[in-house]
Amino acid sequence: MRHILSILVENEAGALSRVAGLFSARGYNIETLTVAPTEDTTMSRMTIVTTGSDEVVEQITKQLNKLVDVVKVVDLSEGKHIERELMLVKVRAAGKDREEMKRTADIFRGRIIDVTDKSYTIELTGTTEKLDAFLEALDRAAILETVRTGVSGIGRGEWVLKV
């Protein structure tokens, strides 16, 4: 099953490699990983999307908690949460396809953020499924380049992840 782990780590050199190293050393999956400092610059927040049985994810959580640099770990998928991913797609947009490309981007609420006479660069935010669906909707040959941030997640309601 897919799980979204939110992790607060000390903003120390090497904290990312400790987390990433744990996943590779113990054979756990990482589907996506995002990390950036929080409003408290002594800490960074990571979001890791992983898959595994309940037992495996329980072990992942325990092993993460054991790392000295890890301050807190929460499995967002245990409760209501919101997840978003950002994607930038450079597509071929010339001739008769140019208008159609713009329409498709509009349907997915994408924004065109860069233009040449032959291409568009489209910015799209949403869940992983939505981003996948947008790529599906495009003609594969029209896609020149894609870059995705991986999932960021946050709990719904007033619950907050803090120290």
Place this chain on the structure above:
Amino acid sequence: MELKLPPNVESGETLTGAEIVIRCLQEEGVEHVFGYPGGAVLFIYDAIFKQKAVKHVLVRHEQGALHAADGYARATGKCGVALVTSGPGVTNAVTGICTAFMDSIPMVVLTGQVSTRAIGEDAFQECDTVGITRPTVKHNFLVKDVNELATTIKKAFHIATTGRPGPVVVDIPKDVSMQAARFHYPEKVSLRSYAPVTRGHGGQIKKALQLLLEARRPMVYVGGGAILGEASAEVTELVRLLGYPVTNTLMGLGSYPANDKQFVGMLGMHGTWEANHAMQTCDVLLAVGARFDDRVIGDPKHFAAGNPTRKIIHIDVDPSSISKRVRVDVPIVGGVKEVLHDLIAQVKAAPQRPDPAALAAWWAQITEWRAKDCLKYNRKSELIKPQFVIEKLYEVTKGDAYITSDVGQHQMWAAQFYRFDKPRRWINSGGLGTMGVGLPYAMGVKMAFPDAEVACVTGEASIQMCIQELSTCKQYHLPVKIVNLNNRYMGMVRQWQEFFHGNRYAESYMDALPDFVKLAEAYGHVGMKIEKPGDVEGALKEAFAMKDRLVFLDFITDQTENVFPMVPGGKGISEMILSEEL
């Protein structure tokens, strides 16, 4: 330019980084540092030279330094300290660091590093120490600012010795050891991201109590955590209070007196018939500071499926040890000593007592398993049986020696036949299974307890992996006794090849062995070669009578002897192969 200092160090005296390192060790009460000098740690060695409180023990290879510090820690319960240089000093140390990590031994490892400005330039003797050691330490640090050195070392000792202990590496660039800073050693440190639990959850302890008192076929399974957590007295009190059978893992030996009638022997791959069957058949299992590893319970599926109604209580300081290989019913996270203390109080206060009839029937079953006499070996052999040597070693040392071992058959025989009644007397590499630890372990133990008898049980293959430390033993007058069970084979490899690889003894024969007697003499020690069973006891007595000499006893043993019982790899704990003697 004004020297900028964090507020808490303004009062201290100004010292160099190297001096700060030594002062920190003094503040921690460290008496011995095991190490080997080199370019990146020259300033630290210079600081060692100028003082007397911290004694440095010069080994002959960095691996020996780590194992010696590790052995010192295992025997004393204190934090072991090692000091090595950058690059090859560190890479040589990695085996020792990992050995300590796998058995949760508290150690602080100080490593030299090239100067901060040279880091990343592939400088001479540079390696990414923090990167290389990361998966084999509890934590590690690279100190880039001399003002953070003292606090970092304090953190290192704190992390190494609390919670589930483990090695911590502090990597110190050469320029940091040279620069000056005000010295202030914090009395304590607190880390928001690190707060090990000590007291167990009251509700969980109540649940455990209920299960224990209602058990009809109870079993207590105690691992190395009880030794690391100084909980032997509590383990013994609880087990005697309840009257239940108890087994120890390889790492737990000595946590419960092996001569006691409630002790059913070691369990696991080479555990006793009675311990393994009781483990598989019990209805309530109390696991204390143990981790259900593959060498202990074998195949976890067989363990679970063979007895689906068994209830398991698991006490451990590390939450990640719980339900890792075996699903448990009542997890209790906390220090084993604290949790057992609370549990004992509740057992005493509870009006209920275990069902005497059920317990008597269970003991009758265990007695029947015991009658199998699964450790039996041929006592009429004209060749020296390795088990016989260990039995005689036990008698000659009156069961009161510190026994270190290397890894292989001799290790298992020592564990089976030397009956440990006290904790911290059995020093061996259980988790990583590192050949070569035995001699440096013995050095570390002898350094800690100069008046105690220390014997290293080893084999002709293992001993050669750190044989150079015979020289260290000479330099520091460490009169340990080396009991070499010489069967001219890597015995455990040969045993597996005999059982599982059609008797094809690929590369497991030790050809061109040295003359160990001459070798011992070359290093300035005493060597003895023993070839007849009748000479075993006399040789041991003679060796232990030489109080101030290291004696290398080369016992020429039966080449074909195997360790029994044996659970083949991947099999269930009760699927044992027994000796043909039975």
